Amino acid sequence: MAHLNYHEVAGANPAECGRELGRLFGPVAREYVNEERKCKAWQQRRRDAEVLLSHTARHFPVYVDELQAYADAARIALLDLWTMSVEDELDDEEHEKCTTIITNNGRLIAHNEDWDADSADDICILRRLCGNVTTLELYYYGCPLGRTALSISSLGCVQAINSLSHSDWQEGVPKIVMARALSEVKDLDAELGGLLAIPRSSGFAHNLVDGAGRLTAVECTATKQIVQRPKSPFVHTNHMLHPGLASFNGDPDGKSTFRRYDTACDLARASMEEADLMRRGLSPAEFIIWFRNFFSLQSLQHLTVLPVVSDRTDLQIVHLDGLSFSRSWCMKGLAAALPVNDTRRKLLLRSSMHHLATALPNVVSGNYGGEHWLASFAVYALTIDDIKPLN
Numbered sequence: 001m002a003h004l005n006y007h008e009v010a011g012a013n014p015a016e017c018g019r020e021l022g023r024l025f026g027p028v029a030r031e032y033v034n035e036e037r038k039c040k041a042w043q044q045r046r047r048d049a050e051v052l053l054s055h056t057a058r059h060f061p062v063y064v065d066e067l068q069a070y071a072d073a074a075r076i077a078l079l080d081l082w083t084m085s086v087e088d089e090l091d092d093e094e095h096e097k098c099t100t101i102i103t104n105n106g107r108l109i110a111h112n113e114d115w116d117a118d119s120a121d122d123i124c125i126l127r128r129l130c131g132n133v134t135t136l137e138l139y140y141y142g143c144p145l146g147r148t149a150l151s152i153s154s155l156g157c158v159q160a161i162n163s164l165s166h167s168d169w170q171e172g173v174p175k176i177v178m179a180r181a182l183s184e185v186k187d188l189d190a191e192l193g194g195l196l197a198i199p200r201s202s203g204f205a206h207n208l209v210d211g212a213g214r215l216t217a218v219e220c221t222a223t224k225q226i227v228q229r230p231k232s233p234f235v236h237t238n239h240m241l242h243p244g245l246a247s248f249n250g251d252p253d254g255k256s257t258f259r260r261y262d263t264a265c266d267l268a269r270a271s272m273e274e275a276d277l278m279r280r281g282l283s284p285a286e287f288i289i290w291f292r293n294f295f296s297l298q299s300l301q302h303l304t305v306l307p308v309v310s311d312r313t314d315l316q317i318v319h320l321d322g323l324s325f326s327r328s329w330c331m332k333g334l335a336a337a338l339p340v341n342d343t344r345r346k347l348l349l350r351s352s353m354h355h356l357a358t359a360l361p362n363v364v365s366g367n368y369g370g371e372h373w374l375a376s377f378a379v380y381a382l383t384i385d386d387i388k389p390l391n
Contacts, residue, residue, distance in 0.1 A: 006126075007024060007127070008129075010128070011131075012131055014065065016130075018065075021070050022071065026076070029074050029141065033080050033084050049090060052172070053082050055172050056173050060177055060180075063180060067144060081144065085142065088202075089175070089201055099260050099264055100207050103232045105213045106209045106210075106215050109150075109209060123141070128146070133184075145177065147161075147180045148179050148204075153184065156186070157188065157211075159179070159207065161205070162237060163205075164219065165249070166203065166221040166249065168222045168224075170223060172200045178195065179206065192218070196220070196225050200222050200223075205220070205238075205241075216228075224245065226242045226244050228242065233265075239261070276333050278290055279291075303331075303351070304354075307320035309362070313367050318367065321359050321374055325359050327351075327355050328353075328356040335348040
């Protein structure tokens with residue numbers, strides 16, 4: 001199956017998958033490489049990249065075999081493909097902007113790549129079946145190994161990546177390779193220490209959630225890493241969170257990372273969608289008792305106030321449209337679980353419809369910040385099970 005922004009590949013092993021990816025994305029990769037070759041520093045980057053490739057071959061030969069298969073299928077020299085892949089390692093002029101939010105005890109994970117409106121042309125959703133392991137990821141055409149944004153593996157791990165600007169660098173395995181390796185762990189506790197002991201040239205923030213919803217946050221520079229197991233809600237943008245890494249902070253893109261972090265922390269709640277989750281897990285009678293103890297009428301009335309989106313061209317503020325949709329589907333489900341004559345039922349249902357009606361027109365607002373993701377929220381809000389009409 002293929003679509004402009006969705007693709008599937010399958011192979012018995014990584015090399016076979018790499019070959020399929022090379023056939024599929026070869027034209028795009030050649031275009032990227034040809035553009036990179038115009039840079040005056042291309043030959044020096046190529047020499048620097050070759051050093052990083054040797055480290056990768058030493059520690060992860062399977063990945064190099066995969067890239068070789070990709071390069072052969074795409075009709076690109078392996079070193080050229082590799083140099084394109086590790087561009088961020090060799091020239092740290094770009095400041096990427098991405099935000100990760102993890103809440104509901106690790107059961108609700110949100111991640112967006114909002115660093116550039118043009119990134120819509122550089123990224124797709126890729127489903128990869130390699131042997132008996134399936135992954136679903138946000139895949140950058142310019143990074144053939146993948147797993148550098150958000151990935152979900154049938155091995156039981158979700159990984160959300162946040163770029164970091166740090167001051168140290170050394171020869172070693174690039175951060176994109178470490179991201180790929182961490183996305184494939186079967187037992188994080190058993191494997192994490194060994195992976196972090198491998199010399200790195202630079203580092204990401206790796207936010208990992210296992211099948212039990214347990215969150216592990218790993219912040220890496222080239223020479224140091226700190227592993228934490230924070231509770232949700234948890235937010236990461238593009239600066240170091242742990243004080244022990246503060247001295248390594250590089251030059252993030254102005255105040256953007258801090259502004260996004262503060263905004264996301266304000267919006268994230270430990271109980272986000274918790275009531276809707278409890279509705280699904282408790283018997284009707286148990287839920288009504290729980291709900292009355294959990295929410296006061298005043299708290300519910302507060303949730304009925306529509307979020308205000310002051311600027312839909314702002315890639316952070318526009319996420320409040322998504323909040324309207326998620327509130328709508330939660331309120332609709334909660335209303336369905338309450339008695340027909342319950343005042344709170346009527347309040348929730350009216351508010352659900354109000355949030356939905358207000359947010360729907362913004363799916364086609366003409367602004368990239370919302371249009372590239374809001375449709376999925378709208379479809380879910382519109383298609384959840386209907387409830388009986390109010391009496």
